[in-house]
Amino acid sequence: MTNTLDKSENKTTTIKTPNLVVSVSKIEKGSDDVSFPKRGEKIENVKSSITIPAKSLKGMSSFSTVVYKNLSGILTTSNKGEGQKQKKKINSEVVSLTMANWERNKDFSVTLNIGHFQEELSSPACNFWNTSLNGWDTLGCSLKATDSISTTCECNHLTNFAILMSPFESNNVDTKAIDVISLVGCSVSLLGLLITVGMHIYLWRYMKSDRAKILMNLSVALIISYAIFIGGVDRTENKDVCTAMAVLLQYIYLVVFFLMLTEGVEIAFMVLYVFSTRSRIRWMLPLAWLLPAVIVGISLGATQLEGYGNEQFCWLSVEGGLIWAFVAPALLIILVNFVLLILIVRATFNAQSLAQKSKQEKSKAGVRCLCVLLPLMGCTWVLGIFYVNENMAWVQYVFAVFNSLQGFVIFLFHCATNQQVRTSFQKKSKRKHSESFLSTKSSGKAISLPRISLTDVSDVSYSYDQPFKFEHQL
Template sequence: MISIIGCSFSITGAFVTIFIYLYFWRYIKSRRSSLVVHLCIALCVAYLMFLTAVEHTENKIGCVVIAALLHYFFLAMFCIMLCLGIDLAVAILDVFNSRSSSAVFYLVGWGVPAIIVGITLGGSQLEGYGDSRYCWLRNASLYGFIVPVLCIISVNLIIVIIVMRMMFTSAFMEKKTLKEKTISGVRGMCALLPILGLTWVFGILSFSEDLIFFQYLFAIFNSLQGLFIFLFHVVLNNQVRQAVAKKIKQHESKTSFNKSSKSKFVSNSSSEDVLNSMSEESTVSYKYNIPRLSLKIPDNKTQL
């Protein structure tokens, strides 16, 4: 039940994030924004399939297809998270030119998962996908998901440690109080956790049934990943908020311009009506009736 409710919120949050990013794209256009949109797309598809198709085990071939697609889209999520981590490291450390082609990131995000799924399908000869309960990986095929995920989480964890260390040792942070540093650190961690996949660490810690606390944390944080992305990368994102403010300002200025234009048109129309009426009145006032002169010419014959 927790997973169903959480996934529903996650799908909604991810969908709203996609809509807002695309609507304000001209103001927030960047490689990181593009990767966030790609992450939300993969998340929406993966969670929708998880909610609607993971238990459809009636047809063997259909179950294998569902399991393979789930494997692909969940891996795509993690590969895009890896790309976000690398992009963050590039921006912070300036290791190489941050204006490098984004096509490499998209190739890693969507291409590497396809290679891993293909190798896993071929190695297991389709036997490692689906069982009588769920359309998911089983037996040795699980390593085709666990190993890449652990590698990506490890890399992103190292990136987060480096970023947080640089953030706290910066001149800007040194001027802040301990309370302000703590708030900034917690906010930074909360913003990075959902897009770098670090909440899946709780899944590693919940390997035993005795550690039910970590199982609940894993279910809550990962099922709400899309909602956290919406909160920290839309609601609390200064760039998005500035874009919204610009859009509202443009709309208000456009509305006021239309109103002023309309009022000017009405005033001009009324002025023209007044001038026309005045001209008509002047025409009437200064119109003279010229009397017609009737001249009688005397008859010459009579006078003679």
């Protein structure tokens, strides 16, 4: 067919059948990008298109394209490295592209936009038919964009291409909306946490306590997690980078959970054992950063990096079971913190200061108590396990809102509206004013007076370590 085209004046020859489309096109010297079908041209019942950039046309005279409209019942769906662990379905036409001597071009690449048969399937992956393995493979192909209608792939070689997708439907959830909610929420939380950390550092002399130290560790861990999530969760174009991002996310999220457990244990001791004075953070904080590293190390050793990242996002594999290396410890910590939360709220309501208040005042105190404690103890993460069927799709939106705004809620209740922060700020302002006054009085004299204020003699602040006043902080 290529020889016939060489003798013809036509630049493209196309043959159409009900289940097959074959096209051969000439490549003129100095051509820009070439495509199939040609720009502005449509081929009936063909959902796929191919674009070959100018850099890939060096030394090429023609290319041929074959579109197999439906081979889903003929070809196997087994995938290299996945075997039968993932149930996949061919959800597109199979597109074949042929060019002579393309291997000589080191910069060769081709972009394919392949339409989906069924719009409700999930987890698209760019695949090619590996003849040596007699199965589908993803090596050399990366997913550039996807939606319910089509998927765009870029590959650095030629063969038969198709989109394999999970047969599990996801038409009840708008993934774009979830992405926007997560991105906006994480950005707001990141800003709020940076302000919280900066304010605590500025007022550290007046706010130093065990709970403040835990809060700072938790805030820093959340800042790191938000930064990695925003900057790296979708870096799927590079497998090594994606794997590294998945490992980092697993570690830092586990650190966040262990710090939330530390927070829960510390608050429980403050409320339930009011006369306890021994500091626990000397061993709890180091463990909160070290135990996640042990879990991640075991996961890496057991999986040899298999399951870290996929075609859609840089996170842990669900199909291979690696996700349980995060979910299991997270659920255990949530369960422990939930029990501690019940004990804390119960003890707070039984406190003498609340016992004499009206039901309305108790309700307000209870709501504030939950707003303060839930983000710190991570109990909102339990929402993730309630998405069990299509009728519970709303849970994914609530989960995305609550957990992306966890850092903002911490900023709101532990910085912006916190009484200790306001009191500490007033003390620091008074101290500066006192030092300025003494400096002015002593100017021009041979001997200056020592700068002493009441704060230096007795630096009494509204501390988190005062268990009898805990209910007033809520």
